[in-house]
Amino acid sequence: MISDYLLEEKLPLSWCAGCGNGIILQSIMRNIDARHWRKEDTVICTGIGCSGKADDYTRTNSFHGTHGRAIAFSTGMKLANPNLHVVAVMGDGDGITIGGNHLIHAARRNMDIVAIMINNLNYGMTGGQYSGTTPRDSITKTSVYGHVEDGFDVCGVVKAAGGTFVARGTVMDVVQLNSLIGKAMDHKGFAFVEVISPCPAQFGRNNKMSAAPAMMQWIKDNTVSVAKAAGMSRAELKKKFVTGIFEDRNDQDDYYTAYKKIIDRLGGEENE
Amino acid sequence: MGKFRFMQGNEAMTEGAIAAGARFYAGYPITPSSEVAETSSVRLPQVGGTYIQMEDEIGSMAALIGASVCGKKAYTATSGPGISLMSENLGVAMMGEVPCVVIDVQRSGPSTGLATKPAQGDVMQTRWGTQGDHSIIVLSPSSVQDCFDLMITAFNYAEQYRTPVIFLSEEIIGHLREQVIIRDPEEITVVDRARPAGDPKDYRVYDHSQGLAPLATFGSDYIFKINATMHDEKGNPSANQENCERIVRHLSEKIESHVKDISIVRRYNLEDAEYIIITYGGTTRSALSAMQKGRDAGLKIGVLQIVTLWPAPGAEIEEVMSSANAVFVPELNLGQYISEVQKRNPRNIPVIGINKTNSKPIFPAEILEKIKEVAD
Amino acid sequence: MSKQKEVTISGVGGQGMILSGTLLAKAAAIHDHKKATLSSEYGVETRGTFAKSDVIVSDEEIYFPDVTEPDLVVCLHQIAYARYSGKVGEKGVLIYDSSEVTPDLAQAGKEIGVDITAEAKKAGHPATANIIVMGMISGYLDLVEPEGAEEQIREFFGAKGEKTVQMNLVAYDNGYAIGKNLGQNRE
Structure with missing residues (x-):
């Protein structure tokens, strides 16, 4: 089954031992398979970084562009062919740091794409520097004295920007992750899933969690469900990963549905 | 009509x-x-x-x-x-x-x-x-x-x-x-990109061995990878040295080997021209006006308008350089295109830049003045 | 008159100079089948700083589209007047809005004051000043045929209703008469 979607000749995956990217890629592919999306009608669009390797392994169409711009490339694809299934796979550098502008605007426009942001809390591929999601006090290659910034609550940002499906999972709960990505794929409109994923080789090594199990345990220990988080204070939630669905609404047309109404009103022929 | x-x-x-x-x-x-x-x-x-x-x-x-x-x-x-x-x-x-x-x-x-x-x-x-x-x-x-x-x-x-x-x-x-x-x-002649034909399994989006590969469309029967990173003929990332060299050369050659087909120039009064203005864009209007005024005053001025700036139409520039007494290159910059002219100057004729960056267009009189200086 | 006629309409942003120029050039090109260009200069501010539009109408191909040898320069504001007064060349004439511009007395004789602001009010609205100007230019230089000008005014103001169209046609005619009169006096 999975070989229908993954290029076996490319395996094993190039990601480090203990990296969560393989789990996420598998979850994406299982969900595509479960929905019977034709590979011909599916595009995996990636940016740059460890997550940007995801398209190397897929049998679907893929587009490997520049750092942080996967959502912008995906926007053009979806508008040019609204029948395509466009899945942007990004890291935290792509998604919220260098590419944050595209993220919030795609959310605001309710662009009908699935955006998966793998959050490994740092720039893994370039050697472990801090990103826009690196937690305060963390040690990275560019914050050796301890990080003095807070990381983004990315789901909070996307929800505030108008995203109509917003969720967070971790690779430690694959059942939940599969469900969240599946729901995102079924959603008409901008669907965002942040996945907390371990990077033992960089973030872990710099923060006394170089063994993969230690980093995984740390994520697990700091994961709190949306329901449980509702009863916790802001201070208690600091540095916690709240998982679950933050937004799921269908009260707004996606961008192209709204734009198509203008085309129809003007009598233009679509795809002329 | x-x-x-x-x-x-x-x-x-x-x-x-x-x-x-x-x-x-x-x-x-x-x-x-x-x-x-x-x-x-x-x-x-x-x-x-x-x-x-x-x-x-x-x-x-x-x-x-x-x-x-x-x-x-x-x-x-x-x-x-x-x-x-x-x-x-x-x-x-x-x-x-x-x-x-x-x-x-x-x-x-x-x-x-x-x-x-x-x-x-x-x-x-x-x-x-x-x-x-x-x-x-x-x-x-x-x-x-x-x-x-x-x-x-x-x-x-x-x-x-x-x-x-x-x-x-x-x-x-x-x-x-x-x-x-x-x-x-x-x-109007409208050209549409070549689309692949044949078995989708055999499609190679970057295989240019038989001429430029056709570009399929996402959502068609052809599945493919577009890759901005160094890639092989299927669009898979590739650091193979031979492949890298081939790709970079291809990106230049696919254009440079068609310079003749891509070049568009316009020639005005070049047949007997002693003084030739090589120009482009909106500045062409100034050059043509200067030519007209100069001709009225008995100066044999011609204009070569470069429409295809890049790749530079080398043959057309060389042709002008073989016949003119002097060449004038008016540009609304400090001289960006003049080097394309200078490097095609075997007879070593004067190549005179007329440059301006004060936010005003180049006036025809400013070109004419330069030509007169040389002609006198 | 030479085959090519060059006019500059100058003032500050917001006075509608591009519209007057465009309608004239369009009438010349579309109705009279002449060559015509309109180029403009303006600042980053939409209102209040120097702006101008250059109209050239010719029987032949127009190369350089900016006015270099004006037949007429119209100044609707002191800022514009300061730029052009005394600099309109041998054949050029400067007409200024006497409500807006305090003229340089040294230039008397070479420049003509017309109370364009008052004429606009007379036509029905101060905003018709640019159409007064349009008519005045056409009358003075015999620039475009009246039918073509009317066609452009109807096309542009049509959506705003017949009343607005009529008001602007009156403005054009009034401007045209002023221009014609000035032109005849000059000859």
């Missing part, structure tokens, strides 16, 4: 793009190009196309490329600051070999410069703006009619050579209003 209209250059660019079959625009408004965005937002949905105003020029260029790989002819319009922001993703179009047209209506620079004033400061940036070795096609209009006709050529080149094409105008022509014939479809 077409429709006789009186409109602005920027507006005619939109009409030209639509006539060429463009159905997607992504951009970010910037003076002096904004009328392209405005008219595109009106016209595209009328013909079933899509206009989107992106959050910045980086996203605009990305959306353009995304739309193009899904089969839409796509364009954007910007000015110098926007071209700077688009440069990285222009490289994606280059490396990914995705056709699209980028309009640059130049303003006075550098940096933010003077938004509403003309200049031709982006000539070298459009040639070399994106990193790494590559070749690019840049066309430069000198009339509102050009904004229509040449825009169709720009799309045709983009489709034919699977490459981004830059339509390099400036405030002079972008904002100029004059008559234009909006030609009927049957008067």
Whole structure:
């Protein structure tokens, strides 16, 4: 089954031992398979970084562009062919740091794409520097004295920007992750899933969690469900990963549905 | 016969793009190009196309490329600051070999410069703006009619050579209003990109061994990978040295080996010309005016207008250099294109730059004055 | 008159100079089948700083689209007047709005004051000043045929209703009469 979607000749995956990217890629592919999306009608669009390797392994169409711009490339694809299934796979550098502008605007426009942001809390591929999601006090290659910034609550940002499906999972709960990505794929409109994923080789090594199990345990220990988080204070939630669905609404047309109404009103022929 | 209209250059660019079959625009408004965005937002949905105003020029260029790989002819319009922001993703179009047209209506620079004033400061940036070795096609209009006709050529080149094409105008022509014939479809030659035929399993998006590979469309029967990273013929990442060398050379050669077909120049009174003005874009109007006034005064002046700035039409420039007594190169910059002339000067004739960056166009009298200095 | 006629309409942003120029050039091109260009200069501010539009109408191809040897320069504001007064060349004439411009007495004789602001009010609305100017230019230089000018005014103002169209046609005619009169006096 999975070989229908993954290029076996490319395996094993190039990601480090203990990296969560393989789990996420598998979850994406299982969900595509479960929905019977034709590979011909599916595009995996990636940016740059460890997550940007995801398209190397897929049998679907893929587009490997520049750092942080996967959502912008995906926007053009979806508008040019609204029948395509466009899945942007990004890291935290792509998604919220260098590419944050595209993220919030795609959310605001309710662009009908699935955006998966793998959050490994740092720039893994370039050697472990801090990103826009690196937690305060963390040690990275560019914050050796301890990080003095807070990381983004990315789901909070996307929800505030108008995203109509917003969720967070971790690779430690694959059942939940599969469900969240599946729901995102079924959603008409901008669907965002942040996945907390371990990077033992960089973030872990710099923060006394170089063994993969230690980093995984740390994520697990700091994961709190949306329901449980509702009863916790802001201070208690600091540095916690709240998982679950933050937004799921269908009260707004996606961008192209709204734009198509203008085309129809003007009598233009679509795809002329 | 077409429709006789009186409109602005920027507006005619939109009409030209639509006539060429463009159905997607992504951009970010910037003076002096904004009328392209405005008219595109009106016209595209009328013909079933899509206009989107992106959050910045980086996203605009990305959306353009995304739309193009899904089969839409796509364009954007910007000015110098926007071209700077688009440069990285222009490289994606280059490396990914995705056709699209980028309009640059130049303003006075550098940096933010003077938004509403003309200049031709982006000539070298459009040639070399994106990193790494590559070749690019840049066309430069000198009339509102050009904004229509040449825009169709720009799309045709983009489709034919699977490459981004830059339509390099400036405030002079972008904002100029004059008559234009909006030609009927049957008067226009529109080139569409080659599509693959045959078994989808055998399709190789970057296999150029049998001539330029056709570009399939996402959503068709052909599954493929577009890759802005160094890739093999299937679009898989590849660091193979032979492959790297082949790809980089290919990106240059696919353009440079067709210079003859891509070059467009216009010759005015060159037959007996002793003094030849080599010019491009809106400055052509100044040159032609100077030629006319000079001829009235008995000076044998000719004009070679370079329409295809890049790749530089070397043979046509050399031809002029073999016959002229002196050559004059007026530019609204400090001398960006003159080196293309200087390096084709075996007879070592005087090559005189007429340069201006004070936000005003070059006046015909300023060119004529220089010619008179040499002629006397 | 030479085959090519060059006019500059100058003032500050917001006075509608591009509209007057465009309608004239369009009438010349579309109705009279002449060559015509309109180029403009303006600042980044939409209102209040120097702006001008250059109209050229010719029987032949127009190369350089900016006015270099004006037949007429119209100044609707002191800022514009300061730029052009005394600099309109041998054949050029400067007409200024006497409500807006305090003229340089040294130029008397070479320059003509017309109370364009008052004429606009007379026509029905101060905003018709640019159409007064349009008519005045056409009358003075015999630039475009009246039918073509009317066609352009109807096309542009049509959406705003017949009342607005009529008001602007009156403005054009009034301007035209003023221009014609000035032109005849000059000859």
